[in-house]
Amino acid sequence: MSVIVLVEHTDGIIKKKSFEAVQYASGIAKKAGTTVTAVVLGTVADNEMESLGQYGAQKVLHVADARLDELHARAYTSALFAAAQKENSKIIIALHDINGRAVAPRLAVKLNAGLVAGALSYPDTDKGFVIKKAVFSGKAFAYLNITSDVKVITLMPNTFPLNKVDGKASIEKLDMSFVDKDFGIKVKEVNKITGEIPLGDAQLVVSGGRGMKGPENWGLIEDLAKELGAATACSRPVADAHWRPHHEHVGQTGGTVRPNLYIAVGISGAIQHLAGVNGSKTIVVINKDPEAPFFKAANYGVVGDALEVLPKLKEAVKKFRQNHK
Ligand SMILES: Cc1cc2nc3c(=O)[nH]c(=O)nc-3n(C[C@H](O)[C@H](O)[C@H](O)COP(=O)(O)OP(=O)(O)OC[C@H]3O[C@@H](n4cnc5c(N)ncnc54)[C@H](O)[C@@H]3O)c2cc1C
Structure with a gap:
């Protein structure tokens, strides 16, 4: 039994x-x-x-x-x-x-x-x-x-x-x-996701929204993710605009993640986005608008311009890791 x-x-x-x-x-x-x-x-x-x-x-x-x-x-x-x-x-x-x-x-x-x-x-x-x-x-x-x-x-x-x-x-x-x-279903081709850390299994996720302004700024998200050993994700409009691949889109119509840490950068916090991330253990929101709804779901918040905050946060993480080797 x-x-x-x-x-x-x-x-x-x-x-x-x-x-x-x-x-x-x-x-x-x-x-x-x-x-x-x-x-x-x-x-x-x-x-x-x-x-x-x-x-x-x-x-x-x-x-x-x-x-x-x-x-x-x-x-x-x-x-x-x-x-x-x-x-x-x-x-x-x-x-x-x-x-x-x-x-x-x-x-x-x-x-x-x-x-x-x-x-x-x-x-x-x-x-x-x-x-x-x-x-x-x-x-x-x-x-x-x-x-x-x-x-x-x-x-x-x-x-x-x-x-x-x-x-x-x-x-x-x-x-x-x-x-x-x-x-009965024949698998003709398997395209494996190329990211270093699969999003579904990730313990740490750095995610970007329309507040990142364009794909040319995504290096800032990737740099922080690399420093943390995190996977990257995004909001739906970002994937719809082809700034990022669709498998990174989280929310009601995308993937669901439940990491220990979810860092949301330039994402407003619409209910459809939260549906895919609100099982995260700790949520950090970076947004220039102090009234952004995501702050209500956040454990920690930074009010500021993502393009300025991200490089500083990456450096802080780097320093922290060097001092705690
Ligand atoms: C049926 C349906 C299903 C949906 N499913 C999903 C889903 O699965 N996932 C999903 O994400 N959305 C989904 N959506 C869309 C959802 O409603 C929101 O429109 C979307 O999540 C908004 O994306 P965003 O926060 O990136 O963009 P925006 O709403 O445009 O927000 C951008 C945010 O960035 C901030 N910002 C701007 N510039 C800066 C800066 N320089 N620094 C810091 N912050 C800045 C702004 O203050 C704002 O809060 C769905 C909608 C519908 C109707």
């Missing part, structure tokens, strides 16, 4: 957010007096899979089919369904990201399960199985009780800090016979 968790990897390297999902599954399993079985799909080395034990997985079920190196939602669903049946699992966890959002609803239908998408808390089992999630573009929280026998949860990345423990997961092969329609 173990808790099942879907693990993601890039070129065989398990993603940090999947360790978070395994740790989350482990917390739920401990409370339920059971164990965690991680499901790994595609080509991953044994030692990499064993490391899932450091985050609470006792066992890995490995479907070693190279076609699963890329997301195929139907095939992933079939594999998770088979794993859930094999383990007689009542609780299945995935991440609230592109993969999890494609797979979890399909799996919930197949298992006749209730689903909470975007969990921000462990289930409160005192009065059922109640999980907190954000609603109305992060303006409010809902507390949802899953009453079905089988439960599917997608966890928001970067919700809980990781705590490594000693442990090594055992590995078991799961032989699957897929049908053609499991691979």
